[in-house]
Amino acid sequence: MSLRGGDPAEIGGYPLEARLGSGGMGTVFLARTSSGRPVAIKLIHQQFAADEEFRIRFRQEVAAARRVSGAFTAAVVDAAPEAEQPWMATTYIEGETLAQHIAAAGPLDGAELRRLAIGLAEALRDIHRVGVVHRDLKPSNVVLSPEGPRVIDFGISRAADQQTLTMTGRVIGTPPFMSPEQLQAPRGVGPASDVFSLGTLLVYAATGSGPFDADSPYMTAYQVVHEEPSLGAVPEALRVVVGTCLDKEPEGRPSADELLVLLRDLPADLGGRDAAGPGAGRTRDVLTEQHDAMHSTPVPAAVPAGSGAAAGTFAGRRLRDRWRPVLAAAVAVAAIAGGVAALDPGGPDGDEGADKGAGVAAPSGSLPDGFEPWRRTVAGGREDIPDELRCVARGDALFCGGGGVIATRVNARDGSREWTVKSPGVPVQGMHLVGAAEDAVFGYRIADQDVPQDPPVEVVALAADDGRKLWSAATGAQSKAVSGRSQDAVVSGSAVVMVDGANSRLEARDARSGEIVWATPFPEGRRCVPVQEGRRLLAMCASDAELDTTEVRHPALHPLDRASGKLGEPVAVDGPAVFAGEADGKLVLLQEHMEGPAFTGYDGIALVDMAAGKATYSRLDRTYGGTPGMADGVVYVSGQTGLVSALDPATGRRKWSRQTSVEGASGPVAGGGALYFSSATGRVVALAPEDGRALWSTDPRAEGLTGEVEASPRVTLAGRAVVVAADKNTLFAFDAKNPPKSG
Structure with missing residues (x-):
């Protein structure tokens, strides 16, 4: 089809040859690269160019198309999602x-x-x-x-x-x-x-x-x-x-x-x-x-401890039984990979001031000596499928991990890497660092699918100074099903508390040696995962019956003694619910709103008083969709289109809502009188805690999707330096008092 009157002669420097077709959202043209290779250019209709909601969708389309480019899709050649009239060029x-x-x-x-x-x-x-x-x-x-x-x-x-x-x-x-x-x-x-x-x-x-x-x-x-x-x-x-x-x-x-x-x-x-x-x-x-x-056909009840099938049984929060049992062994690793999303080094509350055993430094108001803004990419074990990282800070050292990177040590001053230890398996979006304690750092290792004798998922301890392996232990991949967090291990003082590889008990291992300090079997008929909120160590447990139906509506919280592993008396919670953080000595959980099997957001808050042994509830004024977080005793939910809402955990009352340009953000991280939210594209916004007004925001720094719901915060503060994790294993840092200019 030839070009029509009014069609542009070129787009983004690509001369157009023909009009291939037009739809409700845009027109597709045939063009040529400078080398003569034909490309198809999708030009978004002018009426959508000023619609920010549509631009968000188009940025998402570009990022998705880049991510899946391969033998069975059209590879992205070039794109300009921020152009006055956005466009994308793919292989014709x-x-x-x-x-x-x-x-x-x-x-x-x-x-x-x-x-x-x-x-x-x-x-x-x-x-x-x-x-x-x-x-x-x-x-x-x-x-x-x-x-x-x-x-x-x-x-x-x-x-x-x-x-x-x-x-x-x-x-x-x-x-x-x-x-x-x-x-x-x-x-x-x-x-x-x-x-x-x-x-x-x-x-x-x-x-x-x-x-x-x-x-x-x-x-x-x-x-x-x-x-x-x-x-x-x-x-x-x-x-x-x-x-x-x-x-x-x-x-x-x-x-x-x-x-x-x-x-x-x-x-x-x-x-x-x-x-x-x-x-x-x-x-x-x-x-x-x-x-x-x-x-x-029933799935066989007995599964060898540590096998792929066992580790994947409770990998997803709503993971159902596999469709065809005879294929379970072939897809066990894939089942694990699909269910360990959103590993959280410090919990989704985003309160870097709380002692989570991860060694996160409180903002000191100063920059690392010799600091200059920097940007780096950390290659993982599978460079063809990059992921996002998460970091914790100890002084001028950043320890980051996720996906194909068990852990890496990065200098906060200039982004230089001192060591990196990679994971051989297929990286999983959202799988991140466990944490750090004293002179060790802890991450997750996913086994290579071609090495079936390896444990599917392991916690690995590495020396902080040089990255040498100290110890490793198999862990179960069930936390997402129980607690809504994909975090099978937490750092608690000088120990790592984790689910064992057979999904049968909680165990504490010495952070340096890996020796088992204590082991506590799950209560009869229940499965548990460790949870750390502030200085509290807890076990969150759900019944086998609810896990079998993948609907955990009556979880129970047990105090967990750090020294002995003894479980205290449980407090029942109306669910499904996920942890947000801690406020005034009480645990804060957000109640999920379900429409049939589909999760649509959060419509209530549960406050759990462990000392009194009871939970109280408040309803929200509406269902809030997006990613939850907590800082300084306030609950925040950041929606996929950039709307951030602040909620009072005691009453459920909305304190304020603010529309931002950062779609799909996770956060908050609090420091220096600001709340930081960031998306997988590297966009960052700083909001004032009292009323949510925008202090500043930045442009995207990476091509990425807008991020998974319930993602852990992507921002880490190293003094006054804001360190941001983005898609494709991208890390960058800048001075909080001199952020990159937007536009």
């Missing part, structure tokens, strides 16, 4: 879309259909492995290139642990290819939603019609949520696999890894359509009944 993929092909040539069958299914499953596997959910998988977003299918357009994608950003007043997506949870509670969608969309897309590819097609979008949406899919025209060999993808419940669907195994087991030639075959109409056929039988 020659070929028609699946929608165009079906319209012109009809449905696919045989080996061609099988190749499409496997190619798309491989694409989803790669997308999900880097922590992204596409959320708009449909025929027009699949290009049939000579090299195989490519998935394009990450315009409404998000990080898997990140709260959905939606355009105000709209449900975003395409109903015939949306999952039930995306239609009902879009803030709760995860990778399983993409698997459902892939199922609908494969039905469309095989039959020319969607499995829930109706006369109107409203009826289509109703049938997606309530009715059985129409699979009668799908080839028999593919039908059972598609049926599992279209389970109404996300936990009933296979993961992308499991789906790939199922598809590769199909015959090379799937055969043609069989409209009169078994299962015609919206009834379950024999093959679907076989799926139900497999889905109900």
